Amino acid sequence: MKLGLDPAVVRKARDLAARAAEPVIEMARTHTTVSVERAVLRLAGVTGADADGIPWVNRIVDAVRDQVGLEHGVALPFFAAGNWRSLKFGLPTGAERDRALARAREAVGAGIARIDRNRADRDRLLARHGDPEKPWIYLIVATGDIHEDIPQAQAAAREGADVIAVIRSTGQSLLDYVPEGATRQGYAGTYATQENFRLMRAALDEVSGELGRYVRLTNYASGLCMPEIAALAGLERLDMMLNDCMYGIIFRDINPRRTFVDQRFSRQIHARAGIVINTGEDNYLTTADAIDAAHTVVASQLLNERFGHEAGLADRQLGLGHAFEINPQIPDSFRLELAHAQLVRELFPAAPLKYMPPTKHMTGNIFAGYLLDAFFNLAGVMTGQSIILVGMMTEGIHTPWLSDRDLALENVRYVRRAAGDLSEDFTPGPFIRERAARVLSETVDLLHRVADDGLLDAIADGVFGVTKRPADRGRGLDGVVEKADGYVNPATEILEAAP
Template sequence: MKLGLDPAVVRKARELAARAAEPVIEMAKTHTTVSVERAVLRLAGVTGADADGIPWVNRIVDAVRDQVGLEHGVALPFFAAGNWRSMNFEMPTGAARDLALMRAREAVGRGVARIDRSRADRDRLLDKHGDPEKPWIYLIVATGDIYEDIPQAQAAAREGADVIAVIRSTGQSLLDYVPEGATRQGYAGTYATQENFRLMRAALDEVSGELGRYVRLTNYASGLCMPEIATLAGLERLDMMLNDCMYGIIFRDINPRRTFIDQRFSRQIHARAGIVINTGEDNYLTTADAIDAAHTVVASQLLNERFGHEAGLADGQLGLGHAFEINPQVPDSFRLELAHAQLVRELFPAAPLKYMPPTKHMTGNIFAGYLLDAFFNLAGLMTGQSIILIGMMTEGIHTPWLSDRDLALENVRYVRRAAGDLSDDFLPGPFIRDRAARVLSETVDLLHRVADDGLLDAIADGVFGVTKRPSDRGRGLDGVIEKADDYVNPATEILEAAP
């Protein structure tokens, strides 16, 4: 611990985060959403879509909602139906209810068992191929066509990427269904579908064998379908998932209540699947100033840690996010970046922190951008970050070209070779220590206010990312349902049972 942070202040920050999170956790426990219910069906093995491409899970949940209501959960009406394709549902009672409950538990149990097998497969492959040393090099592919993504991802892995993220088609987070099948057309990214997950994981398994190191696969759960995408990721052995409802709230205007409920369930699934989540605090700094808003990043990380633990995630699964976004024209910008990065490292020593490269201050001057990315790489190594997203010098100009990615990897390889263990020699002086202490104390002040006023009100007031998002506005609110006393969710039963 190099910063000499006051343990009493750190403890206080965690207490306040827990207090601020509590009412939201309670709300998430007492409500369900259409996407949570669809995820239950997916775990129970319902796949495919109708002739119009509407997934069956959507058709079923909508029909149950119309005919029975969702406040009891989708499981019992679904498993009580003789032939669900007739789309006639009712709430079973007596012996029929007992039978439906037994069937539901069996079917969902088989789904969870599949997730368990995927997790065991990952452990086996990590043993067989080897787990790369940290920091893991995280690289993005985003062609829109899964069959174009695959060779690019394999090429990136051969060039040194430890983690491949397939960026989703823009706006998928706002779709209230998960598309089906292998997809070849997307906008600035490729749709997250179960089949695309499967294809890419198989391709990376192939290249992992060739390289003798396990190459991880990342996708994005955040959005209106967090629970379902999390489920598909667990089934298809993805390794990391972007999972942060604040991203949806602030950047996609998704209703805060809807997405907090979805987030809890999806994180329970990730916990079971052994998936590392990535949180999106880095995003705040693309709208807010990276110096003024540094404490909002730390406050959000502490909240995410609490929400994650409550959902069953271990410290080793908390890929808390932060970013190198200070304006390079500001004097001492690099020292400030080091202070922020080291603060996060010391607050969350066991978390696989994800460090994001500069985007906001990348200009059309690709040469200056390449230099800035090198400083970012250096900061990441000096402060012991766990997952480093590789910056592209053409950030903000176009989606990365093959050569952009190659040059970016050359950049990080050089910095790692030249200064990989520099953290051993890096002892911050008073400037960095004071800055870290100040950000921490501002974090405590903010968490005080959030705990007193309520997290949802803080979000409504624009505390995070400067954007105001009231809890009665935004997309997806109509998909929120308060649970009835007889609500049944066999997935939650299994996931919340003591391990």
């Protein structure tokens, strides 16, 4: 540890984060959502859509909610139905309930067993092909057409990318269903579907064998279908998932209660699947000042750590996010960036941190942008970041050209090669140490407030990312249901069982 952080202050910050998180964890334990219940059906093997293109899992959950209510879960009514395509459901009792429960546990157990096999397959492929050195180079490939994404993703891997991120089509986080099949029409991204996951995973396995290193695949398990997409990711062996409900709350106006409930279940799936989550704290700095709001990033990271641990995620799965977003015109901006990055690195030494490139202050001057990305890459190497998202010199102006991507990969490759193990030689001076201590102190003060007032109230007050999101508003609130006595979810039974 290079910053000389006070261990007592660090412990206090974690204690406050745990206290602030506990009421939200309890709410998530005692509630379910339509998407959680749809995820149970997906784990049980329910696939496909009706003639109108509506996924069967949506039709089933909606019918159960209308006819029986979801407070007991979807599993018992579904597995008690003789012909579920009739969409006629009741709540079984007695021996009928016992039979339905046994069938539900068997079907959902088979889905989770498939996730377990995929995790074992990943370990086997990592042993065969090898794991790239850190920091991993993380590159976005998402044209809207999965069949165009595949050759671009393979080409990016050949140019040095270690992680391929297929970001979702604009607006998919607001869809309360997951489209079926391979898709060829998406805007500023490609739809997250099970078939698209399968196709890209197969393509990256192919190029992994060619290159002799395992190439990871990531997508987004956020939005109104967070639990379902998490389940599909486990079923198709994705390696990373953006998984942070705060992003959906703040930037997509998804109801806070809905997303915290969805987040807990989705993270339980990720924990079982061995998936590394990526959190979205970097997004706060696109709307808030990166200096004034630095402590909100750290506070959110500590909250995300607590939520992740409670859901079963190990430290090695906590890809906590932060970003290089200080205005480059400010004196000592690079030193401030180093202070923030080193602070996060030391607070979470075992976490595979995801470091995001500058976007907010990219002006369209491609030469200045290329230089700023190089400084970002250097900061990542100097402070031992784990995952570096490749910055594009035309970031924020248009969807980058392939030539921009090649130049960006060349930039990060050069810095990583030239700097080597510079993190071993980097010794922060008084300026960086004092700045880090100040941010940590401000983090403690904020977590005191959040623990006293409540996290949901803090979100409503705009503490994170400036935007205010009340707990009784936002998309998806009508999909939240309080569990009744006798609620059944075979997936959580398995996921929460003692190892």
